[in-house]
Amino acid sequence: MAPNQILENVKKRNPNEPEFIQAAQEVIESLTPVLEKNPELVRLKILERTLEPERLISFRVTWLDDKGEVQINRGYRVQMNSAIGPYKGGLRFHPSVTPSVLKFLAYEQIFKNALTGIPMGGGKGGSDFDPKGKSENEIMKFCQAFMGELARHIDHRTDVPAGDIGVGGREIGYLFGAYKKIKNEFTGVLTGKGIGWGGSLIRTEATGYGLIYFAENMLQNVGDSLKGKTCLVSGSGNVAQYAIEKINQMGGKAVTASDSSGFIYDEGGIAGDKLEFLKDLKNNRRGRIKEYADQFKGSTYHEADANADHNELWTIKADCAFPCATQNEINEKDANNIVKGGIKLLGEGANMPTTIEGINVIIDNGVMYSPGKASNAGGVATSGMEMMQNYMGQNWTSEEVDSKLQGIMKNIHDTCLAAANEYGKPGNYMAGANIAGFLKVANAMKAQGVI
Ligand code: NDP
Numbered sequence: 001m002a003p004n005q006i007l008e009n010v011k012k013r014n015p016n017e018p019e020f021i022q023a024a025q026e027v028i029e030s031l032t033p034v035l036e037k038n039p040e041l042v043r044l045k046i047l048e049r050t051l052e053p054e055r056l057i058s059f060r061v062t063w064l065d066d067k068g069e070v071q072i073n074r075g076y077r078v079q080m081n082s083a084i085g086p087y088k089g090g091l092r093f094h095p096s097v098t099p100s101v102l103k104f105l106a107y108e109q110i111f112k113n114a115l116t117g118i119p120m121g122g123g124k125g126g127s128d129f130d131p132k133g134k135s136e137n138e139i140m141k142f143c144q145a146f147m148g149e150l151a152r153h154i155d156h157r158t159d160v161p162a163g164d165i166g167v168g169g170r171e172i173g174y175l176f177g178a179y180k181k182i183k184n185e186f187t188g189v190l191t192g193k194g195i196g197w198g199g200s201l202i203r204t205e206a207t208g209y210g211l212i213y214f215a216e217n218m219l220q221n222v223g224d225s226l227k228g229k230t231c232l233v234s235g236s237g238n239v240a241q242y243a244i245e246k247i248n249q250m251g252g253k254a255v256t257a258s259d260s261s262g263f264i265y266d267e268g269g270i271a272g273d274k275l276e277f278l279k280d281l282k283n284n285r286r287g288r289i290k291e292y293a294d295q296f297k298g299s300t301y302h303e304a305d306a307n308a309d310h311n312e313l314w315t316i317k318a319d320c321a322f323p324c325a326t327q328n329e330i331n332e333k334d335a336n337n338i339v340k341g342g343i344k345l346l347g348e349g350a351n352m353p354t355t356i357e358g359i360n361v362i363i364d365n366g367v368m369y370s371p372g373k374a375s376n377a378g379g380v381a382t383s384g385m386e387m388m389q390n391y392m393g394q395n396w397t398s399e400e401v402d403s404k405l406q407g408i409m410k411n412i413h414d415t416c417l418a419a420a421n422e423y424g425k426p427g428n429y430m431a432g433a434n435i436a437g438f439l440k441v442a443n444a445m446k447a448q449g450v451i
């Protein structure tokens with residue numbers, strides 16, 4: 001089937017799933033030259049098969065809040081593709097979670113995981129549960145109720161979830177405890193565990209660090225580096241915090257951070273005590289980003305405007321931009337502002353933070369662009385390392401994990417460039433990531449027959 005026909009079918013089969021269609025469209029369009037060269041993959045309908053989840057589990061999660069009132073949420077796990085390893089991917093707790101959002105994330109995860117070089121299939125899950133404003137007790141109750149059902153569907157050799165938006169170390173702890181009690185076994189069924197009970201050093205930092213290692217590779221490829229570069233970062237959660245930390249370590253300067261209520265701009269740079277304040281604010285006190293501007297004179301707070309057609313954050317003049325919050329946070333107008341602001345590199349820390357129209361503006365204007373499935377793969381790669389340590393009963397040092405992470409990010413970088421080159425798209429990291437990730441999975445699917 002021709003690629004445009006495949007896309008039409010995806011639209012027809014998934015009519016109310018705009019995020020999934022968007023993620024599928026990007027991959028399908030990138031794969032046109034691959035399908036032309038490989039008629040066998042077309043005959044076997046490999047691309048079409050990747051677009052259908054192997055399994056999509058949907059379940060009710062009921063729990064009692066602090067007032068004793070019954071609460072009902074929806075839980076999901078999308079087991080998208082297991083051709084090269086057990087399903088692997090995070091859990092997202094956010095009111096915007098729908099099957100469409102989880103299918104887009106699980107779809108991208110297939111190719112991201114393939115790019116890491118570690119044998120992991122693609123999956124994603126989560127719930128429409130909103131952790132904001134919930135007590136510790138309510139978070140724990142919810143996690144236990146969620147795992148009460150999820151435990152039937154996962155296992156350390158079958159499907160290994162981890163964190164994502166709204167799921168950090170605290171939630172992984174409660175989820176792991178619930179799983180262990182239900183199954184009466186201590187296995188590496190989740191990653192992102194605490195140090196001392198199966199977690200890996202550097203997993204917390206890995207996505208943000210990996211993003212910046214990837215950007216440094218892109219810059220070095222054109223004889224440049226992050227040293228002295230001013231960087232825009234969005235988000236203030238796990239990925240954003242450690243992207244900012246690594247930008248600072250590389251001699252750059254991160255001047256923005258955001259949450260769903262707005263963003264702060266600190267021309268002096270978010271570093272040292274200021275970064276520690278941000279981490280404490282978000283990880284321990286769970287407060288709003290405005291507090292940063294109240295605390296540090298010389299920084300400003302800009303409230304988000306839900307009716308605006310663009311985000312003011314992306315109008316700030318800088319050298320690099322790292323969106324690390326959520327999907328579709330950079331639209332066409334934002335992309336035009338990014339070009340106008342003189343940005344030379346856009347590295348995605350979040351999954352699918354740029355719309356298709358936005359990506360076209362960025363690439364057409366010669367801004368270096370890395371898609372999340374390549375540049376944020378450091379998180380899941382380090383989850384893969386956590387799984388290896390669990391299987392072997394070992395604990396690797398920070399230096400060992402960090403040096404392996406750097407090697408993996410360089411390898412993904414080089415793999416993307418090589419694949420882009422081979423298929424006539426030199427310098428296009430998006431095409432390269434989609435092609436290289438797909439070919440690895442496609443070869444495994446071909447070898448394993450029609451199943
Ligand atoms: P966190 O929950 O730690 O942080 C999310 C951040 O994004 C918060 O600042 C949050 O603000 C903001 N945010 C979330 N949703 C929205 C929204 N709808 N509008 C505006 N702001 C929003 O999540 P992570 O840092 O882990 O994840 C960030 C991104 O990185 C996601 O796209 C995730 O899929 C991706 N990612 C994460 C990996 C990981 O290992 N954690 C690995 C690879 C990718 P607020 O606090 O107000 O909600």
Ligand code: 2IT
Binds near residue numbers: 161163
């Ligand atoms: O999007 C992602 O890659 C993640 N949220 C991390 C997944 C994982 O299994 O570590």
